[in-house]
Amino acid sequence: MSCLSELNGCELVTLANIIAIWLSQSFTDAELASLSGFFTIIGDSLAALSINNNSCSNK
16 A cells, blocks of 8 residues: 555545546445445544554654
């Protein structure tokens, strides 16, 4: 996943949109709703872990 850190903001947004469009063509509306919630949970968890990791490493 280190290649993602090499992308600038515009490239990262473009990649995310390409993936979203691909998923929207591959899954039903109900499946997309479930995936949306799942990815939201992943994003929130990563953000919380990032805060916790930064706090622990600063001590």
